[in-house]
Amino acid sequence: MSSQIANTARPSSAKVFTLVKRFEGLPKETDLKLEEEELPPLKDGEFLAEAVYLSVDPYMRGQSARLEFGETFIGSQVAKIIESKNPKFPVGIHVVGEFGWRTHTISTGEKKPRDFAGVWLIPDFGELPLSLALGMLGMPGNTAHFGLLELCQPKPGETVVVTGAGGAVGSTVGQIAKIKGCKVIGVAGSDEKGKWLMEDLGFDHFINYKTDDVRQKLKEYAPNGVDCYFDNVGGEISNTIMSSMNTFGRISVCGAISASNEKSTPKASIVQLLLVGHELKMRGFLVNRWIKRWFEGIEQNKTWIQEGKLKYRETVTEGFENMPKAFIDMFNGVNFGKAIVKV
């Protein structure tokens, strides 16, 4: 078939970030390199997608260990189809693709072995920005949605604690727990985030893990014990929260951002005694477990946003060349809600 081309200049090359050095602890800008890559003519079945928004997420640090040097660094983006020889992906539409850190991508739209969700067409967001397909109406939103509702099964009146509460996932978890009628305690690392969580997002309490006595604050804020814990951080803070949990409490383990600035897996007091003593259920998950319910999660979160029950916030960094900075800032807790790069 003949190529369908948009009314924009078709670039001859893509900008691409490749991995040149393994991360040791926190990523450094020099671990990644900005390169140019030629864009050959499309073959039948292919399309050319132009990045509009790119995502930086905590999971990328760990997943990058699977990359070869010189490979495009991993990640999702919202991209616009600007040329196409694939009728399923016509020019002008927007997709989410795990294309990596690159401005332009030639793809067939098929799922690659490493992909979480593969390439998906963004459903009708109404008035909402397309960047949400990387946040509350995409992978992080579904992570919060299914990770909390399926694994913690919070009931009205129960107390839910979420760590990493100021991030894309944590801030959504707390709000969904509020929608479900729970008391919500958010844990994060700055009082400014605490103010946002309580005043704008309706969290009941906030604990600053850097300055507060977490154990004491939990006694104060959760006098009847903690029923559900959504764990984004791991480490000793998680143990302290687990020791405040009621019998048969449920823990959904999403990640361990506390491990991010360590060179090897950090140590903490063993969890087994807490699990036995409080008879806890602790489950780790990857969001693609619910891939068949992907659009169910997105539609529900969208409805809640439109009803004013879920509020999103994005920390947007401008310019593709600033991706490493946006990525590193996230581990330093600079972002409120979802960290996004706008090309």
Add this chain to the structure above:
Amino acid sequence: MSSQIANTARPSSAKVFTLVKRFEGLPKETDLKLEEEELPPLKDGEFLAEAVYLSVDPYMRGQSARLEFGETFIGSQVAKIIESKNPKFPVGIHVVGEFGWRTHTISTGEKKPRDFAGVWLIPDFGELPLSLALGMLGMPGNTAHFGLLELCQPKPGETVVVTGAGGAVGSTVGQIAKIKGCKVIGVAGSDEKGKWLMEDLGFDHFINYKTDDVRQKLKEYAPNGVDCYFDNVGGEISNTIMSSMNTFGRISVCGAISASNEKSTPKASIVQLLLVGHELKMRGFLVNRWIKRWFEGIEQNKTWIQEGKLKYRETVTEGFENMPKAFIDMFNGVNFGKAIVKV
């Protein structure tokens, strides 16, 4: 009512072990003191029970932290009713009671707040010894039975790993997993135990955590990955086993005997990254969760023993005064199967 008295001399006092010093790491004989306690006449509703077998179990170390100095040390015993003013507990029958480390006990038979299971009448064991009511046909047997079957739900063909495999609970777990058609790998601390587990109990493989490279042995013995893990030990070994687990693997956490010889909770690499990466489900439990199914577990285990599918072994220490020694020996891994003291 008038007292029903057995044809044996009714003692005027009981021998009792009381706690005189908190354990620091492993218990020491001097942490406990042997005393005499007067036995007053029975009131209506009471009975006098004489210990026949007493139990030493790993859980006692942790639970002892709740005791006051001078209190009778905790524990279960098989006891014979030798005097009674309670028609529900006639002279001559045997009960299991959480009476503590004492030769004679006056009780109403009612459950005390701290009791796991309260006082229970031993059902018909046929030819089997009554001491099993403290082992495979009692609390440890039910711990293995329900802890494995309910929380791990092992399926035929799956691979099950159990740590503390040479103990009362672990040796039963492995055999029940075999009954359910699984491949079973036992982990313990001596090759003599390994020989027993494999040659007598039918375990498929044995790993000596003191001398083997656990990670390497797991690769060899579980080339298709581990599906279920029954965790008696906690600590770094548990992490190594978890890193060998298949996606959606199930972990039943029974205890953390690795913590027993430490003064405070030991540290190990955090589990959260393993839980996420392998999407594991990890649950801690106390066996009284299944108190309503107590005799169901005992009857099933008894049937399996009578069918030759479950084999028990007891390490019996003679003499009430040797209870502290039997207790300490257990933490040093001296026992094969259930550690029992015969009065």
